[in-house]
Amino acid sequence: MTTTQSRLEAIYDLVLHRNAGETEFHQAVREVLDSLGPVIARHPEYADARVIERICEPERQIIFRVPWVDDNGRIEIHRGFRVEFNSALGPYKGGLRFHPSVYLGIVKFLGFEQIFKNALTGLPIGGGKGGSDFDPKGRSDGEVMRFCQSYMTELYRHIGEYTDVPAGDIGVGGREIGYLFGQYKRITNRYESGVLTGKGIGWGGSVVRKEATGYGTVFFVDEMLRQRGEGLDGKRLVVSGSGNVAIYAIEKVEQLGGVVVACSDSSGYVVDEAGIDLELLKQVKEVERGRMSDYVARRPGARLVTDGSIWDVPCEVALPCATQNELSASDALALVKNGCTVVAEGANMPCTPDATNVFSDAGVLFAPGKAANAGGVATSALEMQQNASRDSWTHDHTEARLDEIMRGIHDRCASAAEEYDQPGNYVLGANISGFKLVADAMLAHGVI
Missing domain, CATH: 1.10.285.10 (Glutamate Dehydrogenase, chain A, domain 3)
Structure with missing residues (x-):
């Protein structure tokens, strides 16, 4: 050795x-x-x-109790987290995840990834992550509000637009961000718009933020394909998940001429050979908070599969957009066997290490999440810019900036891979490029 x-x-x-x-x-x-x-x-x-x-080693790890009262008057107690991992490039930036699976190891994995993801954007933001083992699914608006208020009552003392700027993640959407921001404003007596991102458009939010992670993943894939003289037009895709990232990845794929034939939730996956009906999917998942079975009930020709793997569905491009470690080596082998040539992670670390090895051995172009799904945090940083200048940008301008940032990330990854004699290795390129940006700043700051 x-x-x-x-x-x-x-x-x-x-x-x-x-x-x-x-x-x-x-x-x-x-x-x-x-x-x-x-x-x-x-x-x-x-x-x-x-x-x-x-x-x-995180710069700071914060764990706290979150007590609140449910609709039946019962006292509930959850655990809250915020890991402020690295501030070499700017204030800590990263989402909050509310899900029963959340524990310190999940938050630290997400925060560690966030360091390099944020660096790759080229924007002045450090890396952090937070959340709680609270599950908002099935809870009333009142219960979610009371939980968020209790969570922010502790978190507020650790965040700020020049310190740490949380955003949303799994289980934390516009509703939760609204309750969190309201409590922060109430406690601090400041309208500090830049303290949270993912806000509503009417009170400091940015257009394209909701779409950004999904759109950004597709922009990255499009740039990968361009290097081979191809595009998404006519390509057949499979997208796991049916939340925010998946929905807007599907939307951008359709706009660029591709066809998404399958998506999923925790109850199973839908195969729709005519192409996913995006408006119906939005109605079911965003408005009704329903299940994939509700989609199938209203979509002739679509079928719901409750066993097996969505990665058994043949495709040319696969976008895992659900959760960590959802795509195994056996799934990767099935994708390769069925002709998949491009995989990009819309979620955080959805492919196991063995799966990424399968893709590498088969010559499949593979984009890791720290590069491919950086569009969400990039647009959060654009929201911070608008908040700092008391400005708001048009949809076209913001989407153009997102497109520019994602293609810039692609170029940073590709250039680093070539510099280190691994052309086309986006994993190595992303890790090296992100690391060097952070490491150089840390050297400049001294031993702190």
């Missing part, structure tokens, strides 16, 4: 020791470390200053 490899393995062993049981965080760190050997060999100053060890 070389000296560089030994150093990286020692760092990973330290991460395992100091963060026992946090398997998702371990996975995220491993994926980045596996790319950094050539960088450390070429830039020993990063190792000498222990930059990697410092990046792997």
Whole structure:
């Protein structure tokens, strides 16, 4: 084992020791470390200053109790988190996730990914993430409001437009952001628009923010295809999930001439060979908060599959847009067998390491989430710009900026991969490019 490899393995062993049981965080760190050997060999100053060890240790981890009262008068107690991971490039930036699966390891994995994702945008934002094991699904508006108010009553002291700027994630949409912002405003007696992003258009939000992650993923895929002299026109796609990211990825695919034939939720997946009816999907999922069975009941020719995997559906392009580790090695093999040539992560780390190895071995173009799904945080940063200048931009201008940012991310990843003799390796390119941007800033700031 070389000296560089030994150093990286020692760092990973330290991460395992100091963060026992946090398997998702371990996975995220491993994926980045596996790319950094050539960088450390070429830039020993990063190792000498222990930059990697410092990046792997959050600057601040906040855990707090969230008590609230449900509609039956019962006191509920949840746990809240905010991990402020790295502020070398700007204030901490990253979403809040409300879901029963949330624990410290999930928040740290998401925050670690966010460091490099935010760096790749080229915008001045650091990395952080937060959330709670509260599940808003099935709760009344009043219950969600009371939970959000209790959560913000603790969180408010740790955030601010120049400190830490949360946004939404799974389980945190416009409703939740509204309640969180209202409580922050009430406690602080300040209309500090830039403290949260994902706000309503009428009170400091940005157009295109809702669409941004899905749109951005598709812009990235389109740029990947352009490098091969192709486009999305006429391509057959499968998109997992049916939430915000999936819906707007489907919308942008349709606008660029592709056809999405399958999407999913936790109850199963829908196959619609005529192409997903986007307006019906929006009605069912965004308005009625319904299930895929409700879509099938109103869509002739569509069928619901409640077992198996959505990745068994043949496609040329696959967009996993649901949740972490949803696409396994066996799923990847099925995609390759059925002719898939491009995979881009619309969610955070939805492909297992074994799945990404399958894609690499098969020559499938693969875009990791820290690059392909950066459109959401990029547009959040654009929202922060508008809040700081008391301005609002048109839809066309904001979407054009998003398109420009995503294609810039693609170029950063592609250039870094070529510089390190791995052309077309977007995983290595994203990790190296994002790392170097953060590491150089950390060296400039000294040992802090």
